[in-house]
Amino acid sequence: MPLTRRLWLWRHGFLSSADVLYDLDETNYHRYLSSYQRERAAWLNGERSVAFDNKLLFHWMTEPFDDQRVxxxxxxxxxxxxxxxxxxxxxxxxxxxxxxxxxxxxxxxxxxxxxxxxxxxxxxxxxxxxxxxxxxxxxxxxxxxxxxxxxxxxxxxxxxxERVEQTAYADELYPDAANTLRVLTIYDDEADEPYLAGVVHRIGTDRSAPLDNLVRGGVVADVDRETGKLGEAVRYLGAKEPVRYENHPDTGAQIIGTTVPGWAAIREQLLEMAATFSHAPYIGWDIIVTNDGEFTVIEGNNCSGVRVFQVHEPLLDDPRVRRFYERHGIIPSE
Structure with missing residues (x-):
């Protein structure tokens, strides 16, 4: 990458990988939460952040939701x-x-x-x-x-x-990894309620197994927040442009159009949990769907990565998400 291009990215708060993932230019960079801004978001939960950085504390914190705890x-x-x-x-x-x-x-x-x-x-x-x-x-x-x-x-x-057993649809996508949903919830102080700011489905591959992480070679599919239906999946392997898939690269299973079973119930339960933890307004949830409308929370994240969401759609295109980051000083007000 030419030094002038690298400097342009740094000046706007992005790491070099963002150039491959987002295809940034002067007309669209402001639609994306930058790498620098994502790091600033780490303090959004204040002193509660320690409960998400420490899996033992998070386990104790989620005791009221024992049915959803690992x-x-x-x-x-x-x-x-x-x-x-x-x-x-x-x-x-x-x-x-x-x-x-x-x-x-x-x-x-x-x-x-x-x-x-x-x-x-x-x-x-x-x-x-x-x-x-x-x-x-x-x-x-x-x-x-x-x-x-x-x-x-x-x-x-x-x-x-325990090792949580995923339900049939996730097993069909890829059986040799626990295929998790990453859900970003934000608590809206003005509306006094939480909402889903982003949802993606991470899916393992032969390269990433037994894990499903994008950075280890897994693929990540966009999930419609209303219907639970999966869109295309993306794999990012470093300097090359992301590869997009309608079907799984190893199993051949169809990704696009697959629907998370019982999504409405899952979404409702997650929002209830996010409302209970309104004192921590910014949570990234990793969950495994275990049955129709049922799930287990594997862990919570204080400062969720945003590449998994933004490789599909800029987070700041959602007016509510933009207002949240503006209100908390993460991004400048327009």
Whole structure:
């Protein structure tokens, strides 16, 4: 990229990748939330932001919505497993056990577990664990019991959770990854209600599996906020222009026109949750649809990435979204 072009992007607050994703020029750059403005949005939730940056705090915060929470068994710390479920039974002291021993035994019982860092995002350092025929697999890599227990023993500040099973439509799109919806909710102070500012469906690929993240080679499809119907999907692999798909690049499953089953109920429940957390007006939800109209929240995000939305449509084209960012000083008023 010519230096003059790079400087133009930087002057307007964009990283170089935005030039490939958005095809920016003087006539349209103001329609997009820039990379700099997205970073400024990190303080929108104020002191509540820590609850989204820390998955354990987020788990506790969402206790009123237990049916939508991922089952979280405990915390790995200093070689010990700390059972968090005992706290829900009003026990004064939570039980502990050897971390490697507890995880190994539980994995042999359940067949699947997820080990994820208490902090961090983007799927980084998440371990998706399975057990089959005496072998242990971590992110599809084969382990003996000895190497698996050594791996677990070396993990610190990790949560142990269930591995949520996605419903049939998501499995048909791509079966070897948990295909999540990223939903951005904004609380409108003027209307005193939350709304959906953006919805996309992340879908895993052979390149990204067992994860579905765009930065790892997954594809991301636009989702109509009213109907739950998927539009075209996009894959971004660095310097090259994004590739757009009507069908999944590996499975061939049709993406365009697929509808999230029970979307109206899912949307209503998410808005109820966002209304409950009105003190945190800017939340990115990662959810897995588990049944018609039912879902599990995998995690919440304090400062959602915006590329997954804007690769389809500029966020600032929505007047309500623009007013929100203007009112909070993230973007200048027109």
């Amino acid at each position: 089952e979280t068994y405990g915390l790995l710390r200093n070689g010990r497993f700390h059972d968090l479920r005992l706290l829900r039974s009003n026990s004064e002291v939570s039980d502990t056990a050897d971390a490697a021993e507890w995880v190994t035994e539980r994995l042999r019982e359940d067949g699947m577990l997820v080990l994820k860092p208490v902090t961090g995002g983007g799927g980084k350092d998440v371990r998706l664990c399975t057990y089959s025929d005496g072998r242990y697999f971590v992110n599809n890599e084969d382990h003996s019991q000895e190497t698996f227990t050594d791996l677990v023993a070396g993990l610190d500040e990790y949560l142990v959770t």
